[in-house]
Amino acid sequence: NEPVIFYCSYNFLKYLTYASQFSYTHIYFWVGNPTVITCMVRPILVIFPFLLFVGAIFARIYRTSLILWGKTPPPKIVTDGGYVYSILKKVLIPEIAICTIWMLVATPTVEIGRPAGRVYEQYAYCSYGTIGSTLSGIAIAYLILISTWAFVLLIVIYRSGDDPLYHNDTYLMTKSLSIVWILGGLGMTGATILGDFPSLFAVRF
Secondary structure, X not given: OOHHHHHHOHHHHHHHHHHHHHHXXXXXXXXXXXXXXXXXXXXXXXXXXXXXXXXXXXXXXHHHHHHHOOOOOOOOOOOOHHHHHHHHHHHHHHHHHHHHHHHHHOOOEEEEEOOOOOXXXXXXXXXXXXXXXXXXXXXXXXXXXXXXXXXXXHHHHHHHOOOOOOOOHHHHHHHHHHHHHHHHHHHHHHHHHHHHOHHHOOEEO
């Protein structure tokens, strides 16, 4: 019932908090030798916290756009957690389907590699194969689609001059999404670089 939480939508803030918490848990699955389970969990716990964060913003701003453009009545524009949950659920279902197919059709495996020039050392790493890489690309493309859609709606509503949200929320959500985009891009770049040098971060034995 605290005013700021009330006007920002409790469910919206709750899902943002969940996304932050889940995003940290994936770190623990990089400790020790990889297994098939950890190889499956690693990408899942990167994809879904990101989608939960972006999806929560998308759900709220999509609901706001419907009200702004007269597509739906505005009884509780900022406290309608039911609408946020409903839209977020629809955003999550396609990604769940993509990742389920990915793990069933192309289950990751653990392979052994040797650093160049040091044949006496070996390391274990996750291998996702061609099909797995393709499905992971589809999953990432879906993340980009949702985040771009949310970003466009945020910009359109912010520039319309009729933003109905309180506390300058549209501007702050746009800023937050931009930061997440930048960090996500840096993360993908770093992952790509490290992927070419698995011996740098693999557990040697």
